[in-house]
Structure formats: C-alpha cells, structure tokens
Amino acid sequence: MTKEEFAGARGGRTARRVIVVGAGIAGLAAALRLRQAGWRPLVVERAPARRKGGYAVVFSGVGAAAAGRMGVLPALQARHVGGFDLAYLRADGRPRFTVPRPTVGRLLGDGGLALLRGDIEAVLYEAVRDQAEIRFGATVTGVRQDAGGVDVTFGDGSSERADLLVGADGLHSSVRDLVFGPEEHFRRDLNHVVAAFTLDRLPDGMPERAFSTITAVGRTFTVADLGPGRHAAFFTYGTADPGAELAKGPRRALRQAYPGFGWTVPDLLADLREEDVYFDSVSQIVMDRWSRGRVVLLGDAAWCLSLFAGYGSSLAVGGADLLGAELERRPDDVPAALRAWQTGLRQEVTERQRKGRANTGVHAPRNRLELLLRDLPLRLATFPPVTGLLSRHLSFHDT
Ligand SMILES: Cc1cc2nc3c(=O)[nH]c(=O)nc-3n(C[C@H](O)[C@H](O)[C@H](O)COP(=O)(O)OP(=O)(O)OC[C@H]3O[C@@H](n4cnc5c(N)ncnc54)[C@H](O)[C@@H]3O)c2cc1C
Numbered sequence: 001m002t003k004e005e006f007a008g009a010r011g012g013r014t015a016r017r018v019i020v021v022g023a024g025i026a027g028l029a030a031a032l033r034l035r036q037a038g039w040r041p042l043v044v045e046r047a048p049a050r051r052k053g054g055y056a057v058v059f060s061g062v063g064a065a066a067a068g069r070m071g072v073l074p075a076l077q078a079r080h081v082g083g084f085d086l087a088y089l090r091a092d093g094r095p096r097f098t099v100p101r102p103t104v105g106r107l108l109g110d111g112g113l114a115l116l117r118g119d120i121e122a123v124l125y126e127a128v129r130d131q132a133e134i135r136f137g138a139t140v141t142g143v144r145q146d147a148g149g150v151d152v153t154f155g156d157g158s159s160e161r162a163d164l165l166v167g168a169d170g171l172h173s174s175v176r177d178l179v180f181g182p183e184e185h186f187r188r189d190l191n192h193v194v195a196a197f198t199l200d201r202l203p204d205g206m207p208e209r210a211f212s213t214i215t216a217v218g219r220t221f222t223v224a225d226l227g228p229g230r231h232a233a234f235f236t237y238g239t240a241d242p243g244a245e246l247a248k249g250p251r252r253a254l255r256q257a258y259p260g261f262g263w264t265v266p267d268l269l270a271d272l273r274e275e276d277v278y279f280d281s282v283s284q285i286v287m288d289r290w291s292r293g294r295v296v297l298l299g300d301a302a303w304c305l306s307l308f309a310g311y312g313s314s315l316a317v318g319g320a321d322l323l324g325a326e327l328e329r330r331p332d333d334v335p336a337a338l339r340a341w342q343t344g345l346r347q348e349v350t351e352r353q354r355k356g357r358a359n360t361g362v363h364a365p366r367n368r369l370e371l372l373l374r375d376l377p378l379r380l381a382t383f384p385p386v387t388g389l390l391s392r393h394l395s396f397h398d399t
Pocket residue numbers: 021022023024025026027044045046047051055056057058059060117138139140168169170171172173174175194196234278298299300301305306307310311312313314315316
C-alpha cells in the first residue's frame with residue numbers, strides 16, 4: 001500500500017496512524033482490525049521475513065468468534081486438520097490409550113480448530129498485507145509520547161509520529177521494556193522449558209491424524225500430525241533453573257532431559273536444526289496495566305498466558321478485536337478507549353492465567369500420582385460428563 005493510499009480521508013478527516021510492533025498473531029490481528037476500524041497501520045517486524053510453521057495450536061473461543069467478525073474464519077477453517085485422535089504412547093512407542101476423534105471433537109467444541117501457529121499468521125497476513133505497510137527487519141529503539149501523539153524511533157534511526165503504538169512483540173517485548181519497565185518485573189517463570197519445531201515428515205510409526213504424546217514424570221513429548229506436510233514436535237519439561245537449560249541450547253538440553261525416551265526421539269534430536277527451534281522458558285507476564293497513554297501492549301507482550309493455558313493465540317485475536325471495537329466507540333479519546341479495553345479483558349486474562357498455572361501437571365506431571373491423575377479423565381473422556389469437565393479443564397471452551 002502506498003503512502004498516498006494511506007493518507008486517504010475517512011469521515012472527513014485523515015485516518016489515524018497506528019504503529020504495530022510485531023507481526024505475530026497479535027500484531028497482524030491488531031493491524032487488520034484497526035484497519036477495519038479506519039486506522040492506517042504500519043507494522044514493524046524484527047524478523048527478516050514472515051515466520052512459517054511454528055508449532056501446533058488449538059484455536060477456539062473468543063479467538064474464533066473474533067476471527068468470524070474480522071472475516072478470516074473461513075480461511076482458518078480451511079486449514080483445520082479436521083478430526084484427530086489424542087494418542088498416548090509408551091516411551092518405546094507402544095500405545096497406552098487413545099482418545100478417539102469424535103470425543104476430541106466434543107472436547108474442542110464447535111468452533112475449535114487445530115492449526116499450526118504459522119497458519120494463523122499466514123491467514124492474517126494475507127488479509128492485511130494490502131491494507132497496511134509492513135516492514136520486516138525493523139525494530140523499535142525509542143518511544144516518547146505527549147498528549148497529542150507518540151513518537152517512535154526505529155532501529156535505522158528514523159522516526160514516525162502516530163496516534164497509537166501497539167506493542168505486540170511477544171514475551172520478550174521491547175515496547176514493554178521501553179515504556180513499562182524491564183521484563184523481570186513482570187515475568188513469572190513456571191519452571192519449565194519448551195522446545196517446538198515443525199517436521200518435514202511424520203516420523204515412522206507415528207499414528208496419522210493424531211496428537212501423539214509420551215509423558216514421563218517431569219516431561220512430555222508430542223508429535224502433532226495436522227495432515228500432509230504439516231507436522232510439529234513439542235517437548236516440555238520441568239526444571240528449577242530454566243535459564244541454565246536455555247544456555248545449553250536445545251539439542252544438548254533435550255538430550256539430557258529425555259534420556260529414557262527411545263523410539264523416534266533420538267532421531268529427531270540428531271536431525272535437529274537448532275535455528276528452527278522455538279526454545280524458551282515457559283513464563284507468564286503479569287501486569288497491573290497494559291496501556292500507558294497512547295501505548296498499549298497486546299498478546300504475549302501484555303499477558304503471556306503460557307502454552308499450558310492453550311489459549312494465547314485465541315486471546316491475542318480476541319483482544320485485537322476488542323481493541324478495535326473500543327477505539328471505534330471512543331474515537332476521540334485513545335487513552336480512555338485503552339482503559340476500557342483493559343477493563344473488558346482483565347477477568348478473562350486472570351482466569352486463563354490461573355488455568356495455565358493449574359495445567360502445569362497436565363503436560364509434565366511432577367510425580368507418578370500426578371501422571372495417574374492426569375491420565376484418568378483422559379481414559380474416561382468418552383463419557384459425556386467427563387468430556388465436559390475435561391474440556392473446561394483444558395481451556396478449550398469459554399464456559
Ligand atoms: C509450544 C506452544 C504451544 C502453544 N499452544 C497454544 C494453543 O494450543 N492455543 C493457543 O491459543 N495458544 C497456544 N500457544 C500460545 C500462542 O502461540 C501465543 O500466545 C501467541 O502466538 C502469541 O502471539 P503474539 O503475537 O502475542 O506473540 P509472538 O508469537 O511472540 O509474536 C511476536 C512477534 O514480534 C516480533 N518481535 C519481537 N520483538 C520485536 C521487536 N523488538 N521489534 C519488532 N518485532 C519484534 C517477533 O519476531 C514475532 O513475530 C502456544 C505457545 C507455544 C510456545
């Protein structure tokens with residue numbers, strides 16, 4: 001989109017400028033929704049090009065509803081794997097038990113989709129790319145605001161003034177550092193490490209159309225088959241010192257953390273391309289406020305729920321949609337719209353973060369008893385009362 005097109009007038013006045021930092025799910029959703037609300041978005045993304053793949057996510061609830069309103073739900077549904085099993089295996093690959101597709105469908109609920117993170121980003125990117133200016137390989141180094149606007153300085157030394165700055169730059173947000181303070185003030189480590197990456201092919205012997213999981217005390221390993229050419233591996237394990245694990249790098253850390261896992265794990269780790277691995281501590285971001293003046297944080301930058309909540313991408317899109325709605329309601333008072341937006345989201349974020357902390361044992365049970373207690377409802381998941389309970393526990397549904 002050209003500068004001239006951006007300068008188009010709406011309702012008799014020049015469209016307001018929003019700078020969005022980060023072209024992940026939250027940033028692209030914000031750019032799309034604010035464009036639909038009549039804003040002129042500029043998106044700056046640190047990566048040199050759009051990221052692909054990532055890991056498998058369940059997308060549901062407020063995210064699916066918001067995607068419907070934003071017009072991107074059909075494209076997301078087209079990438080949904082359809083029915084899949086939850087297969088629980090022994091460390092040597094032999095089956096333990098399986099939650100069959102129809103039950104998994106009921107667990108996910110009507111709107112629930114199983115996707116790669118990159119699917120959601122790709123759909124949002126396609127919807128917004130001609131509606132917004134998107135700069136890759138760019139970052140933010142300074143933010144200053146006054147009553148009338150916010151001045152943003154970029155890594156190349158240039159700067160722009162905008163009416164609103166959205167920090168959608170993830171768990172390790174630079175906008176948060178610049179405007180709200182250092183990450184350590186807000187990060188709560190859940191004492192786990194996660195490694196996730198896409199696979200070129202489904203490992204031999206892995207069940208097709210399934211999320212196949214091996215869990216041992218303190219660690220879990222899952223391969224998700226989301227259809228042809230769409231496979232992702234995911235490891236998470238407990239540790240008292242996530243920083244020390246991250247310092248090892250994913251290959252060494254995983255080899256040490258998964259010694260008894262035979263079958264496909266050693267091959268996967270031998271072939272690991274470290275640069276393609278998402279490798280980080282499992283953390284939450286807890287803040288009293290997500291906006292200051294004309295600067296607002298969105299998605300993991302604001303409230304990272306952690307992967308244990310299984311809801312971060314959904315809430316990123318839902319939060320972007322609500323942000324657009326509040327700005328439409330209060331077009332002449334950005335700080336007030338941001339405060340109202342925060343009030344509207346606070347309860348859901350608090351509840352999802354609580355569930356995220358409570359779900360830690362589902363992924364990496366701390367002892368044999370926790371493992372048994374994790375497995376019991378899964379083994380009984382086909383019984384309707386248990387299906388409902390489990391669905392709420394896994395956070396897939398709103399109620
Ligand atoms: C293994 C795993 C499984 C998950 N499973 C689920 C699930 O089942 N369901 C679900 O809803 N959620 C799930 N989540 C959470 C979900 O993926 C995240 O909450 C969501 O992707 C967050 O999106 P985001 O845009 O806020 O942040 P990010 O995805 O971190 O995107 C931030 C973007 O900002 C860019 N950036 C960073 N710093 C800068 C900078 N200084 N300048 C410019 N750009 C910058 C980054 O390159 C990136 O593109 C899972 C997460 C993980 C790790």
